[in-house]
Amino acid sequence: MDLRDSLVERLTWLRGEIERHNQAYYVHDTPVVSDAQYDVLMRELQSLEAAHPYLVTADSPTQRVGAAPLAAFGSVTHRISMLSLGNAFEQDEVRAFDKRVADTLRAAGKLSADQEVSYFCELKLDGLAISLRYERGLLVQAATRGDGQTGEDVTLNVRTIKAIPLKLKGAEQELPEILEVRGEVFMNLADFERLNAAQQARGEKIFVNPRNAAAGSLRQLDPRITAQRPLSFFAYGWGDLGGFQLPRHSAMLDWLQQLGLPVNQKQHVLALGAQQLLQYYTSVGERRAQLPYDIDGVVYKVDDLIAQRVLGFVARAPRFAIAHKFPAQEATTELLDIEVQVGRTGAITPVARLAPVFVGGVTVTNATLHNETEILRKDVRIGDTVIVRRAGDVIPEVVGPVLARRPIFASSFVMPSACPVCGSAIERVEDEAIARCTGGLFCAAQRKQSLIHAVGRKALDIEGLGEKLVEQLVDRERIRSLAELFTLRVEELAEYDRMGRKSAENLIEAIAKAKRPQLNRLIFALGIRHVGETTARDLALYFGSIEAVMQAQPEALLNVSDVGPVVAGSIARFFAEPHNQQVVRELREQGVEPQAPEAQRSSGLSGKTFVLTGTLPTWSREEASSRIIAAGGKVSGSVSRKTSFIVAGDEAGSKLEKATELGVAILDEAGLKTLLEASQSID
């Protein structure tokens, strides 16, 4: 073998390896080598090709990047038009679609009276439709949908998308002479976030959503830029097939996948009749927020391709398929004003006041703008038309302005220098994005939020004391500190909005019960910055009384597990404030008796370590843990020989297996309760 032969062999091997890794990464989502290993192969290929340009082939992976810039996009006439889909928003529209399909097929003798129509269900990706033309297995042309008849020639850009094979898989004689594949180019959410972060760091355009980022990247005049953009692709259809066809849509997609094209098989199902279509819609809706990309609905397609032909087309959409849309997660509306809200620790959050807009299934009038830096970054101005996003249960947020619609009177947000609620100065600590009101508990907004926190489920857990009532109590200056909560009487409470005598009585009873809180809950209720539930519990165990925590020197605080200088400093500063000391004194005067962990602890469970696994029938994990700790036991996250008991609920997994192997005693919830009762610690 001469030098040239061995060089060609090496090049062929490198190209094969790199394409195999591209497939593993982009088509199957399961990379088999690290990025660094991939880079080594790619660099070797690039340097060999640079030294021997006459050996470069059109399908070499190096040809995905760096082609010369396009002057402008040429146009491509689709040999078979690229259709769009009709939409359904309501269940009834889906039922009507299924009925139309079934009636037509029955009339044509393609479906018997007792048969349901078989549909192929797909996700509706929110990207950009493209058509890829392969001739004898080689990608020769890529075009956007355009108006359905004529699209833009984006071949050079599409060649840079690693998820799209330049060459189809399979023996040459088995590859179709002509194959036009249709599908969606899109960007994964994580890639979108990374791209925007990089764009911002370079001072370049920020994209408002993954769809725009994908479209902007594909329609770049310079393919070298497209090459750097993380685009993905899924195939879901076809155009010209050169006469070849399998009998079903599902079989066609299997075939496309075999040819090396990415197909979103994991998300596809076959469904019979309208009811199963609606089940698919619901189940995808539940998973939507966890998907790694944006979708705007699902698509139902009649699976049988002969049936599809019988059904035919209306205008530009097929009668055999329909898109069932989810409520839009984004909408545009007018930004009427930006106001600021004051949180429990004084943090100032700018809030957008919006002209009401229906988004994500609800009407939104307020949306968070996070902080001043975010407003500047997004360049959002009062008077702008803005894009509002509400995804899943997430708080609605302003994504950015529609610059083309910016009015001349649009005005920039200015962070007020004084708190709008109490007038105290607003400060912004250097290096922190958050501005804060310095008013502390002098500020009614902070008092309200502190009180809401203090009576919450994880703190004093006072049932029946909601936000609206707290607001009224603070606004009427009836309650100025947590201690005054314990001076409330049934008669006066009954006068408040939406409070009857019975609910007033229940509330007073709940407040009375809160006079004997667990010490850790009381510490948490005080709302000391950086002191969460766990730290509060550690402090309670270490110091044993609220007075001891209050008087602790910073050095003593540092002895508590997981308390470092920042937390210790925050605790010390909190209790150095005379009004905070006053609150604790007043609580005591009102008869509040925190229950020290020692008092709750009996000999029974001390020295015993528990591991919780699975879902218990009535107790949350949190509740079971706090009961065990209150009874003197310890809760650990992992099973070892030192574990005394494993408490196993439904769907207990590997921990239970390990405990069984090690011979650890196993309890269910009832067993745990019995044990706790025996240790006389249950309250």
Ligand code: 9MJ
């Ligand atoms: C998207 N966007 O995911 C179709 N689509 O079928 C799926 N779009 C489509 N199918 C025919 N999954 C025309 C468009």
